[in-house]
Amino acid sequence: MLTTAPHLRTRRPSPTTVEYTVSTSPTLTLPLRLLLITTIIFRVLIGWSVLLILYSKYLLSNLAAATSTHNVQPETIVSIDYLYYILHLLHTSKPGQFATTLAALTPPTLLIPLSLVLLHILLQRPHTTETLLVLRGLGIQTSSSSASYLSSATTRFIPTEKVQDILVNEAFRGFEVRYYLVVVVEGEDDVVVVFPRLLPRRKVVESVWRGVRGCLWEEGRVGGLSAKGG
Structure with a gap:
């Protein structure tokens, strides 16, 4: 379709x-436009979910041991500290807690390849x-x-x-x-x-x-x- x-x-x-x-x-009728918008929203949500799970897995690993937690909102949004602040908010939210649980239960040898394959599929254009x-x-x-x-x-x-x-x-x-x-x-x-x-x-x-x-x-x-x- x-x-x-x-x-x-x-x-x-x-x-x-x-x-x-x-x-x-195809010719973009109103129902098709709505379907495309829904598909785009679905792709964005799935993509962010995968990235959140990968980030949670990173925080559970030894690689994040030396990384300080940025839980104080920085003065400007154009900074790396602000990015860490947003990630901290996502990580401590209910979806973030669920992602942490899922990341803890999934071995990295399985999580990383599956995430890369899924992200690759999500980034493919539907039309040529x-x-x-x-x-x-x-x-x-x-x-x-x-x-x-x-x-x-x-x-x-x-x-x-x-x-x-x-x-x-x-x-x-x-x-x-x-x-x-x-x-x-x-x-x-x-x-x-x-x-x-x-x-x-x-x-x-x-x-x-x-x-x-x-x-x-x-x-x-x-x-x-x-x-x-x-």
């Missing part, structure tokens, strides 16, 4: 600019979005969202004079033939794959291929579908 099959969205801010976006994000922006006379820009909230999107700009051609390749993926859009860049041995993570269906790839060539070269280079086996 939170994700859909990769689908294409086209936006034309100007006659010389077109943006193609392939995403697994990849974009191809075409600017006539300037070039094209590809962008692919990262899998995690901790990293930024991968973006690359290719000037028009470096674009030798834009092709639709085909390759076998298991027992399935997949079609994907590639950009041949001057001076590079490897082609640039557009929408590399999602690899949308052939109809989407061909639609983007025609639109990119028409916008980039003003319909000056047309012809049959260029395809190569991969």
Whole structure:
């Protein structure tokens, strides 16, 4: 429900600019927005709970023996002492006491790996979005969202004079033939794959291929579908 099959969205801010976006994000209706907000709140609560348990485990260990307890509120919130003060409040609260009990009952060899796996899952983006922006006379820009909230999107700009051609390749993926859009860049041995993570269906790839060539070269280079086996 939170994700859909990769689908294409086209936006034309100007006659010389077109943006193609392939995403697994569904149309945001009101019920879906409420569900996403609930999911985000749930993720934050679970993440804070895991961190609180890990912090409680740290306080129970010998590593925290030499650490002084900051239980007096500092004068300014922009300080490391204020962070220790907040952690002290959380640790002495009822959820903190429960986290301490749970941390004491769980061996570190089990607690740490499980916590890291859970945090990794919580930090994964639910949707994948990849974009191809075409600017006539300037070039094209590809962008692919990262899998995690901790990293930024991968973006690359290719000037028009470096674009030798834009092709639709085909390759076998298991027992399935997949079609994907590639950009041949001057001076590079490897082609640039557009929408590399999602690899949308052939109809989407061909639609983007025609639109990119028409916008980039003003319909000056047309012809049959260029395809190569991969």
